[in-house]
Amino acid sequence: MTLTTTLDTPLLADPAQVAADPGRYRVLTGDRPTGPLHLGHYFGTLLNRVRLQRQGVETFLVVADYQVITDRLSPGEIADNVREVVLDNLAAGIDPELTTVFAHSAVPALNQLMLPFLSLTTVAELQRNPTVKDEAAASGLAAISGLLLTYPVHQAADILFCHGSLVPVGDDQLPHVEQTRLIARRFNERYAGGRPVFREPQALLSPSPRLLGIDGRKMSKSRGNAIALKASADETARLIRRSVTDSERAVTYEPDRRPGVSSLVEIAALCLDLAPAVVAERVGPGGSAALKALVTEAVNEELRPVRARRAELAAEPGLVGRLLADGAERASALASSTLADVQEVLGMTAY
Structure with missing residues (x-):
């Protein structure tokens, strides 16, 4: 089998085609729980997620708790921040009946996909990734951690574990989608003999501009220059x-x-x-x-x-915990199936 169906897929998705046939697509999106979401997230990502959900696009939303420590010396209040991020998404209109909401740490099979995907990525490619460079510079760390360097591969695992075909991003995140497409292509070619185990996802660009914070820099949780959704x-x-x-x-x-x-x-x-x-x-x-x-x-x-x-x-006790548990169960079933397929391709199921 050839890769015609994936190699001919352009990087950027056409919003009109998504709206016309939402059942063809599966969205992977998510947030790092480093603090409550703000106005930039609301217009840049949240409203877009809700719109896609309402159009009928199957959606997975990962709360990327492992990725909190990519560029930090301390994990901070991860549990509290996970709760804040989930509440912000629900308040903006995310429906857990239509969108699978889960945390990285609750889906081990997803994270295990990092290993074969790392074999398909060079150090030079990771070092050239502009988001890695920007995050390293913004963090003020003296050295880049291995987790930060491999951040794009972790994002590839997020997208490919559920066979996501659509990733809503700003234009600054396009290199991550391109890296994911490259990993999918290389897996199919090198390990699967050309069989399209993974399809190459497309990026769906946000129509909203990147908003500046109150200090004139990009609005960011870490910079303390943002208007939080929960602010009075x-x-x-x-x-x-x-x-x-x-x-x-x-x-x-x-x-x-x-x-x-x-x-x-x-x-x-x-x-x-x-x-x-x-x-x-x-x-x-x-x-x-x-x-x-x-x-x-x-x-x-x-x-x-x-x-x-x-x-x-x-004000509803236990709501976030129950929602994340249900989402983790659904995501884990899919991740385990994907991992089993990968291991079969790699010849790891005969013993």
Whole structure:
């Protein structure tokens, strides 16, 4: 059997084709539980996940607890953070009846796939991965750990254990999807004699821009510059008032020249479902103070139902634990089946 069906699959998926035939696809997505999710996650990934789920695309959501320690000297409060991440996803609209939600550490067979996949990846390829470089630089660690270096292979195992065919990502994550496609191709060619054991997944780019945090840098949990989904209305207002803008009076939308102002404009535009240029024109001579007031009102109104739902879910004892246990059972069954197929291809089932 040839690899025509996978080699001819382009890297980027067509959203129109996904919407037209959602049953053809299986999504793998996930979060590192390093803290509560924020506004950047909400517009960048969460709403996209919910949309795909509602379209009827089978979805797997991994809470990547093992990946917390890729670039950290201490694991921190992993259990609490896992709970926070799950609550954020549920509040945004993830339905555990439609989406399998599980933690890395609860699915051993998934992580065991790392071993054969590592044999298909060179050290040079991993060292060239831009996300590995960026994470290493952001962590401030003196040396890259083996886990951080092999982070792209762990992500490949996440995607391929469930035979995921669609991975929602920002453009900065495309190298990971490309690495996964390469691993799938090499496994099929080197070990399976050309039989397509794994298909090459496609990336589905997020339509939302990368939002800046209140300090003008990329919004990030680790930098403390983000507006958490669970933040109160007053906390949100305080954070937005502190946002970096510039000295020009009139508000315009010029991302390259005025990144801070333009990021606030984008946030308001996303909440109000308007074009950024329309928002900038509406604020116009009102300046940064008027812009921040508009953004505050828009964000708090957008997140009001999410925060109310989150509070209800958080008050239900044992909810997250039960959900993760059910998800781990489903994910483990699939991971064990995939691992058995891999071991059969490698000739590890005759003894």
